[in-house]
Amino acid sequence: MTLPVTPSQTIGPFFAVGLCWPDGPDVVPAGTPGAVWVGGRVTDGAGDPVPDALVETWQADPQGRFAHPDDPRRPAGGAGVPGFRGFGRCATDASGRWAVRTLKPGPLPAPDAGLEAPHLDVSVFARGLLHRVVTRVYFPDEADANAADPLLASIPDPAVRARLVAVVDGAGLRFDIRLQGEQETPFLAI
């Protein structure tokens, strides 16, 4: 049986009524050893902040595993990081800023393409986006793994590719999301 898939609609400007969780940005709980803030600004084609976007992240744990039945290498019980959720959700503030507290994931085996470098999958929802846009955050201290990553390798222009790699910013990592314009973030067709 094949059923017709339900179409997407914009998240609209008022999602904070229902989608903001107090612990949304906590991919790992406060106090987790090695936790780092990953975040930045969401801006539009005029360079103005997008104050009504929702950014969500999804990632493997530091061993590169997912607590999910479709990960054939699922972590053995109790081996993971306490409180690790893998998922982060943060609405942008008035200046377009978002951030999640997380741990760097491990690399992932790609059955068709060697190893994927550590990364976060990112969804961006906003008024004006009729469906989500998807991108990835890669890590600046993983130059070798990034050089071998199949998705990064599929982007020919090194300047465009570099926009998927976060930059060190104080104690955290900065990843700006430019929805449109000269420095537009590469978005991915999933």
Next chain:
Amino acid sequence: MAELPGYVREGPGTDPPLDFPAYRATRLRVPRRPLVPLPQRLSEVTGPLLGEGRVGELDHDLTAQHAGEPLGERIVVAGRVLDGDGRPVPHTLVEVWQANAGGRYRHDGDRHPAPLDPNFSGAGRCLTDAEGRWRFVTVKPGAYPWQNHDNAWRPAHIHFSLFGRAFAQRLITQMYFPGDPLFGFDPILGSVPEAARQRLVACLDLDVTVPGWGLGYRWDIVLRGREATPLDNQDEDP
């Protein structure tokens, strides 16, 4: 490691295009460069399985979250979450938010001069059961004006957020009510290819209706289905 089956990418007939100028807010927000193809690998075929701890006992009943009952027409909205292969999606988080009966959201950014209702927050959540069923009790949201164009009004709708079981299935959408005369004037519903628009419209259902209390609407939500496994299509190119 064996190759993992991914999720079927929708063809052009399902989702709205990002670039849809009649919806004015798209203009400075939609990406202009072509999307980079992302093969679905481990990060995309897994996803957050958010459980019981996130859903309180009254979260599915938007009429029972305050001391008194909200004003407006009480309704029940129910349905199933399925995937494109017709399989139920069990134990998955469903989140909803909506305007009150007067068409006003409990949000600082909502400037519509209709009254707030002290007995209505407009947010709900629940988990689907083992058969993918969900159910909310609420009041019918009102239509409301917005700034998209002169005399623009949104048809009544409830926002839905779904996770499914994989990042590739994540969906945020809106449910509409049958026969709304504003359908033909709304660029957000109108952004959906015409043949797929009806999929966003609930139907009146007397089996969901609570006799003597409130009308019921049924709406099934279909997330992407699984691609055939590599074994099924080993004669084809991927």
